[in-house]
Amino acid sequence: MDEKYIKAIHIRGYKKFVDFHIEFKKGLNILIGENSIGKSTVLEAINIVLNQYYFGGLNEEDSQQLNKENIYNFFKKNSPSIQDLPSIEIEIELSLNDDIKNQSFYGSNYDLLVGKNEKYGIKFKFSYDEVYDQEFNSIDFSNEENHVIPLEYYHAVWTTFSGIPYKRIMNPLKSILIDSSINKNDVYGNYARNLYKSSTSEENQRKLSYDFSKSIRKTAHENEKLLDIGKNRSFAVDEKKSKLSNLIEIQENEISLRNMGKGEENILKTSLSLQKKTNLDLVMLEEPENHLSYNNTRKQINKIQEKEKNVCQIIATTHESMILNKLNLVNAIWIKENNGQSLEKLPKDDVKFFAKSDNFDILRYILGNKIILVEGASEFILLPAIINSSLNINLDEEKISIISMRGIFYTHFKSLANIVNKKTLILTDNDSKQDRIDSKKDLSEEDFMISMPECVDEFTFEAAIYYHNEKLCEEIIQEITKRKLSKTAYNQHKDLPIPLAAMLARKTEFALKLAEKIEGGSNFEIPQYIEEGVKWLVQ
Incomplete structure (x- = not known):
C-alpha cells in the first residue's frame, strides 16, 4: 500500500481553537477529551482543507466558525484595522512519496507549522480580501451598530505547500468521515456518494455515468408517445437530477442503508469504509460507539481491529472507555486547549493491562x-x-x-x-x-x-x-x-x-x-x- 496519511494539522482561529497543533501517526489515532473541547472540530478542519467543505460561498454560518475570542479582541480595539480582523488558518502536513504527481504539494508555502524546510501539504485561509480596502475603510467600527464581522469582504483560499491553488479533485488522500453522532444536516455530504467517489476510480465513474445516461435517454426515446402531452410538449427526465452520483445508495441483502436501524447502519458504514476493496487512505470515525448497545460496541471494536490494516490511517473520536481500552491507550491523543498529547509512551505491560480491563472507566481517570x-x-x-x-x-x-x-x-x-x-x-x-x-x-x-x-x-x-x-x-x-x-x-x-x-x-x-x-x-x-x-x- 502506498502510505499516504496526515502527519500534523495546525489550526488558528477556527471555532474554539485560538492556536492549536496536533500530530498524528500512521494507523490508528483516537482523539479523547472533555465535551466541547474540539475533538469534532479537528475532523471538521481536516475536511475543510482536504475536501473543501464549508466556505464555498458567503454563508451566514461562516461567522460562527470564527473564534469568539478573536472577534471580541477585534471590537475591543479603539481603532481596529484590517490586520486585526479575525481569520481562520488551517495547515495540514501530509506524508506522501516522492512520485512526480505529488510534487505539486511539496514546498515551503506554509506559515503555522514548525520549521521552514520543504514539506508536503495543503493550507487553507478564510480572511479579509484586500481588493475591498476602499470599501472596508469607510466602515466606522467605533459605532456599536457596526459590530458585525464584514464577511462580505472575506474570501476562502486553498493552496498547496508548493504555492499553487488547490481544488478538491487534486486531493491526494482518498478519505471519508462517518458521523453517526446525531441526526442533523449532513455537512460532510451523503455517505454513499462520498464512499462511491472515494472508492471508485474516475475512469469507472465516467463509464458508469455515461452508460446510465444512455439508458435513460434510450428509455425516454422508446416511450416518447407515452411522454407526449401535445403541442410539441412532452415530459422529460431532468438530467441534472438523474445523475448517477446523486442516486447512489448502499444496500445489504436488498435493504437500503437508510432503512436500517441506527446501530446497524453505524456498524455497516464502518465495516464498508475499512474493507480493502474501497481502497481508502484515511477513515475518520466520529464517536463509533453511537447508537450501539454494549455487545454491539464490542462488535464494532472487533471490526475496527480486524480491518484497520486495510487503510493507512484512522482518526477516531470517542467518549467510550471500552473503545479506548480495547483499541490500546498508546493510540490515544488527549485534546487540550492548545495541543494534542499522545499517550504512546505508556509501557507495553500497562497497555496490555488496560486492554484486558475494558470495563474500567479509563476516560474518567484521564479527564x-x-x-x-x-x-x-x-x-x-x-x-x-x-x-x-x-x-x-x-x-x-x-x-x-x-x-x-x-x-x-x-x-x-x-x-x-x-x-x-x-x-x-x-x-x-x-x-x-x-x-x-x-x-x-x-x-x-x-x-x-x-x-x-x-x-x-x-x-x-x-x-x-x-x-x-x-x-x-x-x-x-x-x-x-x-x-x-x-x-x-x-x-x-x-x-x-x-x-x-x-x-x-x-x-x-x-x-x-x-x-x-x-x-x-x-x-x-x-x-x-x-x-x-x-x-x-x-x-
Whole structure:
C-alpha cells in the first residue's frame, strides 16, 4: 500500500481553537477529551482543507466558525484595522512519496507549522480580501451598530505547500468521515456518494455515468408517445437530477442503508469504509460507539481491529472507555486547549493491562482533575460520606473523582499518572503484609501517593473502619442481621471479632448502612491513612 496519511494539522482561529497543533501517526489515532473541547472540530478542519467543505460561498454560518475570542479582541480595539480582523488558518502536513504527481504539494508555502524546510501539504485561509480596502475603510467600527464581522469582504483560499491553488479533485488522500453522532444536516455530504467517489476510480465513474445516461435517454426515446402531452410538449427526465452520483445508495441483502436501524447502519458504514476493496487512505470515525448497545460496541471494536490494516490511517473520536481500552491507550491523543498529547509512551505491560480491563472507566481517570483509586465497592460507596463528614471536604467542589479498580492493580497507573500529569491517591489494603506497608513509600512520588493502614491488623478497609468505630459498627451489624452471630473467620483471616467477620461477609450492605449513618450525623472516626491521603490530595 502506498502510505499516504496526515502527519500534523495546525489550526488558528477556527471555532474554539485560538492556536492549536496536533500530530498524528500512521494507523490508528483516537482523539479523547472533555465535551466541547474540539475533538469534532479537528475532523471538521481536516475536511475543510482536504475536501473543501464549508466556505464555498458567503454563508451566514461562516461567522460562527470564527473564534469568539478573536472577534471580541477585534471590537475591543479603539481603532481596529484590517490586520486585526479575525481569520481562520488551517495547515495540514501530509506524508506522501516522492512520485512526480505529488510534487505539486511539496514546498515551503506554509506559515503555522514548525520549521521552514520543504514539506508536503495543503493550507487553507478564510480572511479579509484586500481588493475591498476602499470599501472596508469607510466602515466606522467605533459605532456599536457596526459590530458585525464584514464577511462580505472575506474570501476562502486553498493552496498547496508548493504555492499553487488547490481544488478538491487534486486531493491526494482518498478519505471519508462517518458521523453517526446525531441526526442533523449532513455537512460532510451523503455517505454513499462520498464512499462511491472515494472508492471508485474516475475512469469507472465516467463509464458508469455515461452508460446510465444512455439508458435513460434510450428509455425516454422508446416511450416518447407515452411522454407526449401535445403541442410539441412532452415530459422529460431532468438530467441534472438523474445523475448517477446523486442516486447512489448502499444496500445489504436488498435493504437500503437508510432503512436500517441506527446501530446497524453505524456498524455497516464502518465495516464498508475499512474493507480493502474501497481502497481508502484515511477513515475518520466520529464517536463509533453511537447508537450501539454494549455487545454491539464490542462488535464494532472487533471490526475496527480486524480491518484497520486495510487503510493507512484512522482518526477516531470517542467518549467510550471500552473503545479506548480495547483499541490500546498508546493510540490515544488527549485534546487540550492548545495541543494534542499522545499517550504512546505508556509501557507495553500497562497497555496490555488496560486492554484486558475494558470495563474500567479509563476516560474518567484521564479527564479527571484529582483522582482517588480504590479497590472495591465499599470504598466507592463510603468515601464521599466519610470525607465530607470528617474532613469537611466536598468532592465535587474539589474536583475529586473516586474510581474503583476492582482489585489491587495500582502499579499500572503510575506511568499513566506521570504521562497525563494526574494527581492520584491510591487507597489500598495491606492484606496483613508488612512488606507491602514498607514498600509504599518507594512506589509513591510527588503526584502519586499510595496510602494504606500502618497496622497489619487493619488488613482491609473494613478492618480499619471497625477498629476506629467498634460501637457504631456493632450497632449496624445488629440492625442488618437481627440475630446472634458466632462466625469469627473470613477467608484466610481467623479469630476476628465477630462484628468484623460479619462486616466482611456483607461488605456492600454494611457500606450502604454506614454511609446512611454518617450522613445522618453519627459520630465517626476517620482512619488515619484515609485522612492523610485526602489531605495530601487537596493541598
